[in-house]
Amino acid sequence: MSIRVRAPGKVNLSLAVGRRQEDGFHPLATVFQAVSLVEELVATPADDVTVEVTGPQAGLVPTDGSNLAVRAARLLADATGVEAGVHLAIRKDVPVAGGMAGGSADAAAALVACDALWGTGLPRSELARLAADLGSDVPFALQGGTAVGTGRGHLLSPVLSRGEYHWTVGLSPRGLSTPEVFGAFDALVGAAVDPDPVVDDALLRALLAGDAEAVGAALSNDLQHAALELAPELAETLAVAEDAGALGVVVSGSGPTVVALAASPGHAVAIGRALLDAHVVAGVRQAVGPVPGARLVAERG
Numbered sequence: 658m659s660i661r662v663r664a665p666g667k668v669n670l671s672l673a674v675g676r677r678q679e680d681g682f683h684p685l686a687t688v689f690q691a692v693s694l695v696e697e698l699v700a701t702p703a704d705d706v707t708v709e710v711t712g713p714q715a716g717l718v719p720t721d722g723s724n725l726a727v728r729a730a731r732l733l734a735d736a737t738g739v740e741a742g743v744h745l746a747i748r749k750d751v752p753v754a755g756g757m758a759g760g761s762a763d764a765a766a767a768l769v770a771c772d773a774l775w776g777t778g779l780p781r782s783e784l785a786r787l788a789a790d791l792g793s794d795v796p797f798a799l800q801g802g803t804a805v806g807t808g809r810g811h812l813l814s815p816v817l818s819r820g821e822y823h824w825t826v827g828l829s830p831r832g833l834s835t836p837e838v839f840g841a842f843d844a845l846v847g848a849a850v851d852p853d854p855v856v857d858d859a860l861l862r863a864l865l866a867g868d869a870e871a872v873g874a875a876l877s878n879d880l881q882h883a884a885l886e887l888a889p890e891l892a893e894t895l896a897v898a899e900d901a902g903a904l905g906v907v908v909s910g911s912g913p914t915v916v917a918l919a920a921s922p923g924h925a926v927a928i929g930r931a932l933l934d935a936h937v938v939a940g941v942r943q944a945v946g947p948v949p950g951a952r953l954v955a956e957r958g
C-alpha cells in the first residue's frame with residue numbers, strides 16, 4: 658500500500674506585517690499564491706514514523722523528529738488515536754529556507770497522505786486545524802490557489818483570481834531563517850509599525866481582473882527591507898530582474914528567494930537568462946500559479 662501526494666510552494670504577492678505580539682508572532686495580512694514548485698511525498702506503512710528526503714538540497718533538511726512532515730504524521734496519530742507508523746519519502750522541489758514554505762508543503766502533504774493511509778478520514782476543516790498547529794503557512798499549503806491570510810497567516814479566505822501568472826524564481830546560494838528576518842524587521846521598524854496590517858485593495862482588484870501588469874505593480878513585502886539587511890546581495894537580483902522588464906519583482910516571504918512576474922512563459926525564460934548572465938543567483942526556475950493545494954495523486958496496493 659502506498660499513497661502519493663503533491664503539495665505546492667507559495668509566493669506572497671503582498672505581505673503586510675504588524676507589530677510583534679506578546680507570543681512572539683506578528684499579525685499578518687498577506688495574499689498567498691500557490692505555485693508549481695511542488696513537493697512530492699509517498700507514504701508507506703512502517704512500524705515507526707520515519708522520513709527520507711531526496712533532491713539537490715536534501716542535505717539541508719533534518720530527518721529526525723524535527724522534520725515538519727514527521728511532526729505532522731505524529732500530530733495526526735495523536736489527534737486520532739492511531740498507533741500505526743509510516744515511512745515518508747519526500748522529493749523536494751521547493752527551495753529550502755527560501756521563503757516559499759517547502760517545509761510547510763511537506764507537513765500538509767504528510768497530513769493528507771497519512772489521513773488516507775490510516776483511513777482516519779478527517780474533514781478538511783479538521784486537517785486545517787492540525788495544520789495551523791504545525792506552522793503559520795501550513796494551512797495555505799493544504800488549501801492552495803490564491804488566498805488572503807490573516808492572524809499569523811493561518812486564517813484563510815479564498816481570493817477570486819483570473820488567469821495564470823508566470824514567474825521566474827531566482828534562487829539564492831544560502832537560506833534565511835524566518836525568525837531572524839522577523840527579528841531584523843522588529844529592529845528596523847520597532848514600535849513605529851501599524852498594529853493592524855491590511856491587504857492592499859489594488860492587488861485584489863488586479864487579481865479579480867486577471868491584469869498581470871497591475872498585479873506586478875502591486876507586489877509588496879514588508880519583510881523585504883529586513884531580508885535585504887541580512888542578504889544585501891539581493892538588491893542586485895531585484896535590479897537585474899527589473900531591468901529585464903519584469904512586471905514586478907519581490908522577495909518571497911522572509912526570503913531570500915526572489916520572484917519576478919513575467920508577461921509570458923517566454924518572458925520568464927528571458928528574465929531567468931538575465932539573472933544567470935549577471936551571476937546574481939545560484940540558479941533559476943520557472944513556475945506558474947495559482948495551482949491546487951495538497952492533494953492525493955495516486956493510491957497503490
Ligand SMILES: C[C@@](CO)(OP(=O)(O)O)[C@H](O)COP(=O)(O)OP(=O)(O)OC[C@H]1O[C@@H](n2ccc(N)nc2=O)[C@H](O)[C@@H]1O
Nearest residue numbers: 681682683756757758792793794809810835836839910911
Ligand atoms: C514569513 C512567512 C510569510 O508567509 O513565510 P516564509 O518566509 O517562512 O515562507 C510566514 O509567515 C512564516 O510562516 P512559517 O514558516 O510557517 O512560520 P512558523 O513556523 O509559524 O513560525 C516561525 C517563526 O517565525 C516568526 N513568525 C511567524 C509567523 C508570524 N505571523 N509571525 C512571526 O513572527 C516567529 O518568530 C516564529 O517563531
Ligand SMILES: Nc1ncnc2c1ncn2[C@@H]1O[C@H](COP(=O)(O)OP(=O)(O)O)[C@@H](O)[C@H]1O
Nearest residue numbers: 724725726753754755756757758759760761763
Ligand atoms: N520537511 C522539511 N522541509 C524543509 N525544511 C524543513 C523540513 N522540516 C523542517 N525543516 C526546517 O525548516 C527550515 C525552514 O523551512 P522551509 O519551509 O524550507 O523555509 P521557509 O520557512 O523559508 O519557507 C529549514 O531550514 C529546515 O531546517
